[in-house]
Amino acid sequence: MEWIRLHPYSSALAVAAALVVTGTLFIESHTSTVTPSSISAWGGGDVPVNDISLSPEPLGNNSNQTSLNTTDYGTRTLPYTSNDLGASSSGTIPDNYQYNAAEFQAFVTKLVHQSQTSSSGSNTTSGTATDSASPWDYIPSGLISTATPPKKTQTALQQALFQYGNDVGVFVQQYDTAHQNQVQIFKDAMASRNDSTKQSSLIRLGEDLKATGDEIAQLGKVPEVATSNNTALSKSYIDSGTKLILVAQALPGYDGDLVKAIENYDGTVNGFVKNYVALAGVFSNYGVTFGPSDPGNVFSFTPNAL
C-alpha cells in the first residue's frame, strides 16, 4: 500500500495493464476464432460505392417471405418472438442474444446480388462461424470497400445537384447528430407526462426540426429540377416540428387528445419520408452519386454506409 501511495502513476499503469490482460484473456476464452497460421491482410473487394441497383419491392407483396419466426439460417432458436411485448418495451437485447457477423454478411451478400459467397457466409447453420480460416473473414466484404470508384465527368446539372445534395445533407446530418437521443427524450417524457422539464426537451426537439426546415427552405442555389422537392422537404421538417410540439403539449392532458396528437404527428412523418425519398429519387434519376464522406450520402442507400 505504501508503494502504491509513493508511485501513483506506476500503480495506475499497472492496473490498466492488468485490465487489458484480463480483458484479452476473457475475450479469447469466449470466442471460437481460429488463429490464422500466417499473417494476412484484408482489402475490400471491388464493390463500388452505390452498388445497389435494386428495384423497390411492391408494397404488400410478401409472397416470397417466410412465415413468422422462421429464418433460412437453419434451426437456430430465436431469442424473441414477435408477440413478446413485455420484452420489447424495455428496449434491451436479451442475454442469450448472439450477434452473428456471418449471418449479416450473408444478408448483405444477398442484398447486393453478389454471385460469390465467402467462406464465412456459407457456414451459418449452427449460428457460429468456427470454420473461418481468417478473422478478416468476419468483416463483410460488401460493407467496407477500399476500392476507389472511377471518377466520371459530370454535366453542369449533375454538378449543381451534387453541390445541392451536399448542402442539404449538411443540415440533415447536423440534426441527426445533435438528436441521436430523440427516442430516449420521448420515452422520458412519456414516462413522466407531468414533468415540465421533460416536456420542454420534447418541445426543443420540435423547435430544432422546424429550424432545420427553415434552413433548408433558405438554401440559395437549388437546381430547378429539385425546387419543388426542396420546398416539400423543408415543409415536412417544419410540419413535423409543429406536430411534435403539439404532442408534447398534449402529454399532461387526456389520453384521447394525446392519441390524436400522436396520430397527426405520425401522419406528417409519413409525408416526410415520402418527400425525402422523392428527393433522393431526383439524385438517382440524374445519375448523381455521393461518396461515403460526402454529406449528400444521406440520400444514398449503400451497404458501404455501415
Added chain:
Amino acid sequence: MRLIASLIALVALVFIMPVSVFAFPFGGQASVVIPCFNDSAIYAMLGPPVGGPFVWTPSTQTYSFGPPSHAGQWLLGNAGPLYLCLVTIDPIFTLPATAILMMGSSQ
C-alpha cells in the same frame, strides 16, 4: 481510491459508448417485430452492428425482401426522424423509434 474509481468509470464508459444509436445508417437482426396500431407501420428492434428501435412506414422506400415481418430477419437501410408507434390506445402504449427512410431485408 479516487484513481480506482476513475479507472472503473473509464472502463464503464468504454462499454457504454457503443450503445449510442445513430440515425444514419442502420443495420442488424430484428429481435422483435410488432405491428403498430396507426398507419400500418411496423416496429422492429434491431441488434448489432447498428441497432436500436426502428419503424417501417408505408412511405418507406422498400427493396427486397419487403418490410420487417419476423424476428431473426436482417434489415439494412437509412433512417431519420422520430416515429411514435402506437401499440395500444387504451391504455395508451407507445414505442418511440426512428422512422426508416429506405431499407432492404433478408427473407
